[in-house]
Amino acid sequence: MAENPSGDGYRGGIDVTLPVAMTMAAFTGIAVFNVLDINVSIFTTFQRRTGLYFWSLLTASWGIPIHAIGFLLKFFRLCRNDTVNVAVITVGWFAMVTGQSVVLYSRLHLIVRDGKKIRWVLVLIIVDFFLFHIPPTVLNFGANSRNPQPFLTPFAIYEKIQITAFSIQESIISSLYIWEARKMLRSVARVKRKEARSVMYHLICVNVLIIVMDITLLGTEYANQYSIETTYKSTLYSVKLKLEFAILNRLRDLVKSQRKESLSDETPNPPIPSFVRDPPLVHRIEIKKTAKSSISIFPTITHKEEVLGETGHTDSGGLIQGYMYISNSLASILFFLWALLALLLELFTLPPATASGNMMQKSSEHGKLQMDERKAE
Numbered sequence: 001m002a003e004n005p006s007g008d009g010y011r012g013g014i015d016v017t018l019p020v021a022m023t024m025a026a027f028t029g030i031a032v033f034n035v036l037d038i039n040v041s042i043f044t045t046f047q048r049r050t051g052l053y054f055w056s057l058l059t060a061s062w063g064i065p066i067h068a069i070g071f072l073l074k075f076f077r078l079c080r081n082d083t084v085n086v087a088v089i090t091v092g093w094f095a096m097v098t099g100q101s102v103v104l105y106s107r108l109h110l111i112v113r114d115g116k117k118i119r120w121v122l123v124l125i126i127v128d129f130f131l132f133h134i135p136p137t138v139l140n141f142g143a144n145s146r147n148p149q150p151f152l153t154p155f156a157i158y159e160k161i162q163i164t165a166f167s168i169q170e171s172i173i174s175s176l177y178i179w180e181a182r183k184m185l186r187s188v189a190r191v192k193r194k195e196a197r198s199v200m201y202h203l204i205c206v207n208v209l210i211i212v213m214d215i216t217l218l219g220t221e222y223a224n225q226y227s228i229e230t231t232y233k234s235t236l237y238s239v240k241l242k243l244e245f246a247i248l249n250r251l252r253d254l255v256k257s258q259r260k261e262s263l264s265d266e267t268p269n270p271p272i273p274s275f276v277r278d279p280p281l282v283h284r285i286e287i288k289k290t291a292k293s294s295i296s297i298f299p300t301i302t303h304k305e306e307v308l309g310e311t312g313h314t315d316s317g318g319l320i321q322g323y324m325y326i327s328n329s330l331a332s333i334l335f336f337l338w339a340l341l342a343l344l345l346e347l348f349t350l351p352p353a354t355a356s357g358n359m360m361q362k363s364s365e366h367g368k369l370q371m372d373e374r375k376a377e
Contacts, residue, residue: 009071009074009075009226009227009230010143010152010155010156010226011082011143011144011148011152012074012077012082012144013074013075013076013077014075014076014227016227020227020228023228023231024075024227024228024231027068027228027231027232027234027235028068028069028072028231028234028235030235030238031064031065031068031231031234031235031237031238032064032065032068034064034235034238034239034241034242035061035062035064035065035238037242038057038061038238038241038242038245039058039061039062041245042054042057042058042061042245045245051106052102052106053103053106053107056099056102056103056105056106057099057103057241057244057245059095059099059102060095060096060099060100060102060103060237060241061099061238061241062095063091063092063093063094063095063096063097063099064092064096064234064237064238064241065092065234066088066091066092066095066096067089067092067093067095067096067233067234068092068231068234069088069092070085070086070088070089070090070091070092071089071230071231073085073088074086074089075227075230082144083141083144083145085144086140086141086144089140090137090140093133094133096234096237097133097166097237098125098129098133100170100237100240100241101125101128101166101169101170101173102125103241103244104170104173104174104177104244105118105121105122105125105173107177107244107247108121108173108176108177108180110251111177111180111181111184111251112176112180113180117176121173121176124169124172124173125169128165128166128169131165132161132162132165132166133162135158135162136155136158136159136162139151139154139155139158140155142155143155159221159226160221160222163217163218163221163229164218167214167215167217167218170210170214171210171211171214174207174210174211175207177203177207178203178204178207181199181200181203182200182203199250199251202246202247202250203247206243206246206247209243210240210243213236213239213240214236216232216236217229217232217233217236220232
């Protein structure tokens, strides 16, 4: 297929400077690195690899490199068949974006007691899938067809609409999670006040950070930086998945520590709020009774039991936390070095074409000046 002469990336390849290309490569490298780290954490943490959370997390994580590689094939003309390129991008985009929303949805089962809220979130995800995945996919294939003109402008407009819609969707789910988690953590504040407060602050900070990252993504899109936005998106979604996984681990640790206190303490638990008692069976969610108390604020958790519909976890403890800390540090250092190198190249180097052009211009001006002097003589 023909290349896009404007180089904006909506059709065919792109025409960017070396620093921009290196920045795109850095974003892609960080995204792939995070995906590998997430998958190592998944397979070393989950003992039984079943359940909605496990499979949605796995699907969303592998959608990220597929999405990023598809754009590399398209932008840098590594594959000149744009139908294949768009197909790869679409598969990765579906898995990455909707998979992330399903991860958020499945996580709500840990804390939300109202089955209607959970079902409404599922309806929201399904409706947004058909409204904001299918139309831009059709327009994208049309924009990269042999007759792209009728599709280019609608695709550019709908691209902004779908990014805004999915950002709002994820913000709604994250806000619901914060609200419900805040209610639940209030109920355990008397049991583990310091730890509960720490988890609540962690939840708030992480979700605020996710919203801020979505805002930066919207900024790159509305600034018409399509080539940067597509690779930056892959990095953001990989970071989001790492944050979600960290939240789940902290909640799991809080559940396990509260259970140990309930089993070792003869005194009854504090009063249980209404949203914890008599849970409705939503996706087979139920709270287990402990051995020495009538009911626990949190469900019991062992290596062989499910926790609110989620699969059991192995207690790898400090090893996994240390590994995640090192991997996050390496990713941050890698991003900083790439960004610094791109900035230095932008400031202190001049493209050869520009340099030769300036030399030709100066030579032409010097020749004109000599001709004027001869005429004056």
